Amino acid sequence: MKVLFLQDHAKTGGAARAAGRFATGLRKLGVEVAVVAGDRDIDPASFQVTGKPVRGWGRVRELFQTADSRKRCRENRADLAWEKVILSFRPDLIWIHNIEGAFKWGWSLRLVEQALQAAPVFWTLHDMWVLGDGPSYFPESEMKKRWSQSPLAKLETAMRKGRCTILTPSVWLRDLVRSVHQGGCEAWPNPLDVELFHPKTRDQVRQKLGLKDDEVLLLAAAENLADSRKGVDLLTEAWNHIRGQAGVRLGLIGRNCPKELQGDPKVFEFGVVAEEEKVARLMSAADVFVHPAKVESYGLVLEEAQACGTPVVAFAGGGIHETLEKGRTGWLLGERSASILASCLKDILSRLQELRNLRDGCRNFIEQKHGRNAFERTWSKITSCLEIVTKRPHG
Secondary structure, three states: OEEEEEOOOOOOOHHHHHHHHHHHHHHHOOOEEEEEEOOOOOOOOOEEOOOOOOOOHHHHHHOOOOHHHHHHHHHHHHHHHHHHHHHHHOOOEEEEOOOHHHHHHOOOOHHHHHHHHHOOEEEEOOOOHHHOOOOOOOOHHHHHHHHOOOHHHHOHHHHHHOOEEEEEOOHHHHHHHHHHOOOOEEEOOOOOOOOOOOHHHHHHHHHHHOOOOOOEEEEEEEEEOOOHHHOHHHHHHHHHHHOOOOOEEEEEEEEOOOOOOOOOOOEEEEEOOOOHHHHHHHHHHOOEEEEOOOOEOOOHHHHHHHHOOOOEEEEOOEOHHHHOOEOOOEEEEOOOOHHHHHHHHHHHHOOHHHHHHOHHHHHHHHHHHHOOOHHHHHHHHHHHHHHHHHHOOOO
């Protein structure tokens, strides 16, 4: 079998990492996989599809085009490049992940229409963008109003003629899709390598960071810490309320560390950490992983932390509640505010032994969910769904 992945970024962001894990898992099972991305950070054996001209005369010519003309030219080039990839690779299945991040390079919904004409399609939704008229997330109460202008609504005719299965990482997002979309939708949690994300390096990493046994490391991570949806501003405000406590430290993974935290001697600024192995090591060294995001379709990063034996703190929203067990592997806060977060962290810091007693429960919870044969079970679902969509008549 040959599977072609279509995603805006090869490695940047949670959706790209999730897609990469599906691709890696399939390759281990002997499936021929190729990845199409809009950026250049991709495997040499895979493909870059972009309508953005190379540096030189092509870029200069764009300066003399109107915005609409430039957009059409980029889209036409991207369409042609995508068509060539499909014809050369001849996939048995095209698996689409996030695509909107590549619209600036000429991608459009026409790439999805081409995929539907060429092969059975899986489309994994990593947020609400495809269900609305712009934002990645919006209030669920606005779903009916936004749906008519959504990408999925615009593609309904093409999807009825093609063979497509919509997938989501969470039951929460699946149910939202089912509330407006007449086609099928299934929830498939994102994969997680429990051998890579493991607590075994904890003592070694803490020693390297210079952490004492009685010090508590709070850790937070986001691709862009300045992204308002990730809530690092709330964490920054909460940190101001607790940083005075003895033995508490804060670590941040990601770009754009808040200015208020830069230079703070009690804050570790780890910056961008591209290697998952290093992310896992830092997570294993932490005592609490704090995820102050407003809403997530799933919250894979919370499961990564728990796999490393680290309890988590998060605000309830979207599919986050599906990634932890409240009271056993972490804390789920109902009200999204800096004061509530600070109050929770203060309470945690006052009960350190209870905190450390949660570590084994975190690891066990993830092992039950993502342990032995987990990806083989996913593969069984893939082949079953593929058989269904292959036999489904067109039109």
